[in-house]
Every structure is written in C-alpha cells, then in structure tokens.
Amino acid sequence: MLRRKISMALAVAISVSMLGMAGCGSGGNTAVDTSASSAAAGTSSTSAPQSSNEKVAIRILTRLSSNQPxxxxxxxxxxxxxxxxxxxxxEDQSIEDEASFNTKFKTAVASGDVPELFQTYGGAAFGEYAKSGVAADLSADLEADKTWSEPFLPVFENFQFKDVEGTYAVPYEFFAVALFYNKDLFKQIGAEPPKTIEEFEAVSEKFKAAGIVPMALGEKDVWRGGHLIANLIDKKLGAQKNMDLADRKARYDDPDMVEIFKIINDWAKKGYFGDKPATYDNNAEKAMFHSGKSAMHMNGSWYVPEATASPIADKVGVVPFPYFSDKPDNQNVWMGGAGGAFCISGKAEGAKRDAALSLLKYTTSVDAFKYYQKVQKGGIFPIKMESDPSVVDRLTVEYSNLLNSAEFKAEVYSYDPLPTMSDKVRNEIQGMFSGQDPEKTAKNIQSEIDKNTK
Structure with missing residues (x-):
C-alpha cells in the first residue's frame, strides 16, 4: 500500500483533530435538566471485577459533558x-467544546498521562496511537466476552490497521445511509419502493411522468454527490473496491469506475435529481421531500429524528439503498460505519485497566444502548438489538431492523492515504452535474493521485 510515512508529531496533530471532529452519531438536540436525571434502565452482565475490593480511581475523557440527551x-x-x-x-474530565477537548487530549499524550478511558473517531491517523501504545489492544477482551462483543455490528474497521494487529476502540456511535421514501407518492404511481437499481430507474420514470421529482439531490453541498457515488460503488463493485482504490490496485479511470460516473451523469440528464441540482443545497432537497415534491430522499441515520418531526412523518418509509440486480452479493453492503468510540489507555495496568474495561463494557452493552435509545427517544446504534416501539418512534424501529445483516463501508475516499481525495472526488462530481463528461471526471480524479505518487 502506498502509505506516506507520518512522523509521530504530525500523527498526534492529525489524530487529535480526528478525535475532536463532530461524529455522525445518534446524539439528540433537546436539552435535559440534569438536576433530576433518571436512573439507568435495565441491568448488564458486565460489572466491575469481583476478584478484589481494592480501591481504584480512573479518569475518563470524552466530549459527552453537555445537557444533550x-x-x-x-x-x-x-x-x-x-x-x-x-x-x-x-473522575470525569470530559469537555464538550472541540478545541478544548483537543488541547486537553494533546497535552495528555505529550505528557504520557492519558486518561484510562478516552474518546476517538478512529481512522488511519489513529493507527499511530495504536502503534505507539497510547491506545490499548482490546481484541483479546472482545474475544473473551462474547456476551458483550457479539451483538456489535461489523463496524470496527476504523480501529483496526494493517500494519499493527489488534482492535483499539469500541464504537458507541454509528451511521448508515439508506433510502427514505414517501409512501403516499408511491401509492399514487402504483409502485413499491425499489429494491434494485433497475426498479429505481423504473419508478423514477413514473414519477417524472407524474410531475414529481424522483429523488432530489442538493448537490450544491458536494457531500451529497460523495454519498451517492459511495453507495453506487458499494452496490455495483463491492466493498473491496474501496480498498483497491486506496491501495492503488485500482484506478478511478478504470472502465468499471467510469461506468459509475456515467450512471450518475445519465440520471442527472434524465432529471432524476430535479432541475439543476448543483444550484440547491441539502436543506432545499429535504424541503422538497417534506413538501411532497420529491418522492425519495437518500440520507443517513442521523436524519431519522428530522423525518419523524417533519410534516410527512406518518408517510415516510425507509429501505436500503437499491442494489444492482446482476450483483446480488452486494445488496447488503451499506455506506456506513462507526462514529465515536472509546479506547483504553495503553498504559493502564492492573486494577486500573480492569476498572476501565468494566466501565467500557457497562457503557457499551446492549442494556446501555437500549437506555440511550430510551432517553433520546430514538437513535441508531452500532449494535444488534430490538427497539421498543413503545419507547421510540416507528421509523427508528424500521431503520434498526434493516441493519442486522449489513456490511458497512465508509465513503470511498475516506480510506485513501492522500488527504486531498475527499475534496477532489466530491468537487469533480459536482463538476459533472454542471456539464463535465464522466470520462473527464474520472481522469481528473485519477490525476490527483498520479501527480502525488510519482
């Protein structure tokens, strides 16, 4: 793999930035009065080790210090x-503010005194922490306690690295991208929500004939096209294609990738995304969906609370993003993965490590996630569990039930060692919406790699 050698100092700076970035998790938006917070619901099989009554103190550092649910x-x-x-x-040292959190964590790393339990968002740069011993390998702990580890969805790749064995964090936040749809509009054209790309194209033609935008896409926000191509790569070429592009075993101007660009270009020309999608943003896109002007809406699990609060809440359904009928093996590949996660300090030993591990299990158990979902009145989490329809909304239950057999991959460029690839891919796709041909789009993206790897 063509991985650039990163110095430890640079790795710390990059990783701290990643640790503090906003996660695509399941946080709520309504303030809660902490003066009378309720007791945690349910019990957990994981508790502190019973072999010793030794007094022990541990520290935790997260960004979970606000009054958000x-x-x-x-x-x-x-x-x-x-x-x-x-x-x-x-001792809870958590700080919500991103800059303050980053400063505190950076100081702890520099001093060699990292809290026993701390937060991360993972990623390639986080691998430097794994290699340097800042974060502990948790693979043996996960293997030893199947009651704790088996319910997790397969979203650990952000905390596993090719050049160092092990698993270095446990997720507590999660995201996945699906296809939301307006049930009434589908009834209007006499169709079911699409399972395949071919069905997506067929219903899109019916919606166009009825004067309804099939799936508005606010491509003024370039991440919308980024999410679209990530889904199409997963469904057409499979999860491995992401890694092959990052490892330079495949190129963006290969024929199979050009075909993906051509699909997007063809849909745009046919009007599947609405008129001039590069001129309006994601908020306008959602407004079209909420007003019944657009029949489908591609979005992530973070959108569920907004959908349930929308004017069409009772009309919104959700299905996986469609797959290609000639590639059925890829139907369960989703764009998604872990958001925030918890690590144990690599220097934690003895009773301190035991206590930190027990707390980690207690805050990431099935019972814990059920409680988080109850307090937040919803939320999608990185674990297989049955959501209680008497506690959370219908759409959360439907969405959660779709995930049990899924495989998750992040956006294709998130695996790339070249940091400019995220902007490059997204901006070139936006250019295609403005008239650039697919071949030129593929060539321009690949040139970014070629000029930086000579």
Missing part, C-alpha cells in the same frame, strides 16, 4: 456503574 444518558450510566462498584472512583 446522549450525553446525559451516558453520564447516567457512568453514575450507575459507580453506585454498583463503590471501590471504583471515576
């Missing part, structure tokens, strides 16, 4: 853990 629910769980394990004292 996700942060309140997490702190509830930590408090319950302390109540059940009086020999363990937890």
């Amino acid at each position: 996700n942060a309140v629910a997490f702190r509830d769980r930590v408090k319950e853990f302390e109540d059940k394990n009086p020999n363990i004292t937890i």
Whole structure:
C-alpha cells in the first residue's frame, strides 16, 4: 500500500483533530435538566471485577459533558456503574467544546498521562496511537466476552490497521445511509419502493411522468454527490473496491469506475435529481421531500429524528439503498460505519485497566444502548438489538431492523492515504452535474493521485 510515512508529531496533530471532529452519531438536540436525571434502565452482565475490593480511581475523557440527551444518558450510566462498584472512583474530565477537548487530549499524550478511558473517531491517523501504545489492544477482551462483543455490528474497521494487529476502540456511535421514501407518492404511481437499481430507474420514470421529482439531490453541498457515488460503488463493485482504490490496485479511470460516473451523469440528464441540482443545497432537497415534491430522499441515520418531526412523518418509509440486480452479493453492503468510540489507555495496568474495561463494557452493552435509545427517544446504534416501539418512534424501529445483516463501508475516499481525495472526488462530481463528461471526471480524479505518487 502506498502509505506516506507520518512522523509521530504530525500523527498526534492529525489524530487529535480526528478525535475532536463532530461524529455522525445518534446524539439528540433537546436539552435535559440534569438536576433530576433518571436512573439507568435495565441491568448488564458486565460489572466491575469481583476478584478484589481494592480501591481504584480512573479518569475518563470524552466530549459527552453537555445537557444533550446522549450525553446525559451516558453520564447516567457512568453514575450507575459507580453506585454498583463503590471501590471504583471515576473522575470525569470530559469537555464538550472541540478545541478544548483537543488541547486537553494533546497535552495528555505529550505528557504520557492519558486518561484510562478516552474518546476517538478512529481512522488511519489513529493507527499511530495504536502503534505507539497510547491506545490499548482490546481484541483479546472482545474475544473473551462474547456476551458483550457479539451483538456489535461489523463496524470496527476504523480501529483496526494493517500494519499493527489488534482492535483499539469500541464504537458507541454509528451511521448508515439508506433510502427514505414517501409512501403516499408511491401509492399514487402504483409502485413499491425499489429494491434494485433497475426498479429505481423504473419508478423514477413514473414519477417524472407524474410531475414529481424522483429523488432530489442538493448537490450544491458536494457531500451529497460523495454519498451517492459511495453507495453506487458499494452496490455495483463491492466493498473491496474501496480498498483497491486506496491501495492503488485500482484506478478511478478504470472502465468499471467510469461506468459509475456515467450512471450518475445519465440520471442527472434524465432529471432524476430535479432541475439543476448543483444550484440547491441539502436543506432545499429535504424541503422538497417534506413538501411532497420529491418522492425519495437518500440520507443517513442521523436524519431519522428530522423525518419523524417533519410534516410527512406518518408517510415516510425507509429501505436500503437499491442494489444492482446482476450483483446480488452486494445488496447488503451499506455506506456506513462507526462514529465515536472509546479506547483504553495503553498504559493502564492492573486494577486500573480492569476498572476501565468494566466501565467500557457497562457503557457499551446492549442494556446501555437500549437506555440511550430510551432517553433520546430514538437513535441508531452500532449494535444488534430490538427497539421498543413503545419507547421510540416507528421509523427508528424500521431503520434498526434493516441493519442486522449489513456490511458497512465508509465513503470511498475516506480510506485513501492522500488527504486531498475527499475534496477532489466530491468537487469533480459536482463538476459533472454542471456539464463535465464522466470520462473527464474520472481522469481528473485519477490525476490527483498520479501527480502525488510519482
């Protein structure tokens, strides 16, 4: 793999930035009064080790310090853990503000005194922390406790690296991109939501004939095209294609990739995304869906709360992004993955490591995620569990049920060692919406790699 050698100092800077970035998780938006926070619901099979009553103190550093529902629910769980394990004292050093969090973590890394439990968003640069021992390998712990580890969805790749063995974090946030649709509009044209790309194209033609935009796409926000191509690559070429492009075993101007660009270009010319999609943004796109002007809406799990609060809440359904009928093996490949995750310090030993691991299990167990979902009144999490329809909304239940057999891959360029690839791919796709031909788009993207790897 053509990986550039990153110095440790640069790795720390890059990784800290990644640790503090906003995650695509399941956080809520409504403030909660912490003066009377409820006790955590349910029990967990994971608790502090019973072999010793030794007094031990550990520290945690996350960004879950606000009065938002996700942060309140997490702190509830930590408090319950302390109540059940009086020999363990937890010092919560968490800071919500990104810059302050980054500064505090960077200082801890530089001093060699990282809190026993800390937050990360993973990624390639985080691998430097794995190699340097800042984060501990948790693979043996996950293997030893199947009750804890088996319910997790397969979203650990952000915390696993080719050049160092092990798993270095456990996810607590999650995202995946699906296809939302207006049930009434589908009834109007007498069709079911599409399972395949071919069905997507067929219903799109029917919607066009009825004067309805099939799937508005606010490509003024370039990440919309980025999400679209990620889904098409996953469904047409499979999960491995992402890695082959990053490892330079494949090229963006290969015929199979040019075909993907041609599909997007063809759909745009046919009007599947609406009129001049590069001139309006994601907010306008959602407004079209909520007003019944667009029949389908590609978006992530973070959109579920907005959908349930929209004027068409009772009309919104959700299905996986369609797959190609000649590639059925790829139908369960989703664009998605872990958001935030928790690590244990590589320097934590003995009773401190045992306590940190027990807290990690307690805050990432099935019971914990059920409690988080209850407090937030929804949310999609990185775990297989049955959502209680008496506690959360219908769409959350439907969305969660789709994920149990899925395989997840992030956007194709997120695996690339070249940091400019995210902007390059997205901007070139936007250019295609403005008239650039698919072959030129593919060539321009590949040239970014070629000029930086000579």
